[in-house]
Amino acid sequence: MKAIGIPADLYSHGADSLVDLDLACPVAGARDLLVRIEAVSVNPIDIKMRSARPHRDGQPRILGWDAAGTVVDVGPQTTLFAPGDRVFYAGSIVRPGCNAELHLVDERLAGAMPTSMSFAEAAALPVASLAGWEALFERMHISDDGSDAGKSLLVIGGAGGVGSVAIQLAKTVGQLHVIATASRLQSQAWCRHLGADLVVDHRGDLAAQLHASEIRAVDFILCLSDTDRYFSTMATLIKPHGHICCLVESMSPLPMNELRGKSVSFSWEGMFTRSLHATPDMIEQHRILNRVAELVDAGRLRSIVKECFAGVNATNLRQAHALVEAGNTIGKVVLET
Ligand SMILES: NC(=O)c1ccc[n+]([C@@H]2O[C@H](COP(=O)([O-])OP(=O)(O)OC[C@H]3O[C@@H](n4cnc5c(N)ncnc54)[C@H](OP(=O)(O)O)[C@@H]3O)[C@@H](O)[C@H]2O)c1
Incomplete structure (x- = not known):
């Protein structure tokens, strides 16, 4: 599958370290959803993680913790979603990020996407x-x-x-x-x-x-x-x-x-606390995102997208990182396939 990330042997901290990669497709385990990514957004956490000293585990680093997409496969213990469902989520900071064609997320961290929003608008919301x-x-x-x-x-x-x-x-x-x-x-x-x-x-x-x-x-x-x-x-x-x-x-x-x-x-407040520590109540993020989707569909919560790039690729992601890194973005910057 296609992904955008920092190659394992690269130690540059700049946005230029983000390159297009070809990786093996992940396989859904336990309560995982395998999601075909349709849109992602960029947060200050992406900049902090990009700039952090990498673990030398020989793996490329895939960033991205704001996603919207379609479930294509599920792990054996899933109960909340099925293939074909549209979901949006932030996921976990200790798993590979969503800047990829296919992505794994624990179903307890995902919500049902608002029906009245595009993938790009939904991807701006989770974090x-x-x-x-x-x-x-x-x-x-x-x-x-x-x-x-x-x-x-x-x-x-x-x-x-x-x-x-x-x-x-x-x-x-x-x-x-x-x-x-x-x-x-x-x-x-x-x-x-x-x-x-x-x-x-x-x-x-x-x-x-x-x-x-x-x-x-x-x-x-x-x-x-x-x-x-x-x-x-x-x-x-x-x-x-x-x-x-x-x-x-x-x-x-x-x-x-x-x-x-x-x-x-x-x-x-740390919105990755639940996923980082697998707290017993981590399914609350599923409930919060569902509630957010209801508010959107009831017309009570507006889109916060201000900038949308067409194409989830390294060229666009570098530009999006530069915008967020400048520290003065209004609303959210998203990339859509
Ligand atoms: N703990 C968590 O769970 C969590 C989750 C998400 C984000 N965060 C952190 O929270 C912070 C905000 O995240 P974000 O996504 O909202 O960031 P953001 O979108 O990058 O914030 C940009 C905004 O920051 C404002 N800003 C710049 N300098 C400021 C200052 N000195 N005082 C007040 N506002 C200032 C700018 O407003 P003006 O242009 O009007 O100055 C701009 O609109 C980041 O540090 C992020 O890492 C933490």
């Missing part, structure tokens, strides 16, 4: 919606039945992939008052288009901008950017008994005592 859903409704325990309606959420980094879904989920499911940060006219307009009630600029003083809108503090903060840089600002802006959730690892120890006086809760 962003799993991270957004888990952060809002599992880590911060925001109610998904409207019980927290009217409470406030600040999303730092609103226009990126995760922010684009988190704003929408917080509005449509959580019924929250959503404040998003974005620094450019285009990214600010995008956040408003997705439903943000207020957009402030993370290049300026966040507290001053919130105060200008008569907001002294917020109930929840979702930080999708530099945790170290925003930590003290978040400690200032969070309400007593509030909750902060961060997705990006810190580079130095965090001053957690700044949260103590207001009894603020702090969580990390």
Whole structure:
């Protein structure tokens, strides 16, 4: 089968290390689905994995953890899907990625694709919606039945992939008052288009901008950017008994005592935790993606695709990596067969 990856003997860290490869077809085992890939999207994790020091196991490294495609075969213990089903998923960071013609994923990590979306639109959603859903409704325990309606959420980094879904989920499911940060006219307009009630600029003083809108503090903060840089600002802006959730690892120890006086809760969100540790509840990702698909098909969640390349090949993937690596993409970049 065709795949795009980094050859086993190559130690370049740049996007130019991605080349077209010809590999043996994988075989579905246990609860695996063998999926014919129709579209993939690129995330910051692809850039981090591409740049990481490779294990010298003699195997090419295949990246890609956002996929949409059609099931062509199933392992002997599968119960959730059958050949012909359309699925979308992020999969597992410890298995080969989806930048390939055929790909294996544990069925408990896959959802039934929205019927109203193209493969490209569906491939943009899994990582962003799993991270957004888990952060809002599992880590911060925001109610998904409207019980927290009217409470406030600040999303730092609103226009990126995760922010684009988190704003929408917080509005449509959580019924929250959503404040998003974005620094450019285009990214600010995008956040408003997705439903943000207020957009402030993370290049300026966040507290001053919130105060200008008569907001002294917020109930929840979702930080999708530099945790170290925003930590003290978040400690200032969070309400007593509030909750902060961060997705990006810190580079130095965090001053957690700044949260103590207001009894603020702090969580990390890692959407690969379930697959990495094969947690007993990893089937929750199947359920979350199915719920996301229902929201899409009910017209409550919009596509977040901003850039689509025709053709899943090394030339296009290198360009997509360059866009994501620049750190200022709006929505998602996808490649479609
Ligand atoms: N832990 C997890 O499970 C998990 C899952 C997914 C992603 N992540 C991580 O979360 C981060 C965000 O992911 P993503 O896919 O949303 O990224 P992304 O799409 O690459 O984010 C791009 C956005 O970041 C914004 N941005 C740039 N500099 C910023 C700053 N200093 N402060 C606030 N926003 C800034 C830009 O907005 P402007 O152009 O308006 O400045 C741009 O729209 C990445 O580090 C990623 O690795 C973690």
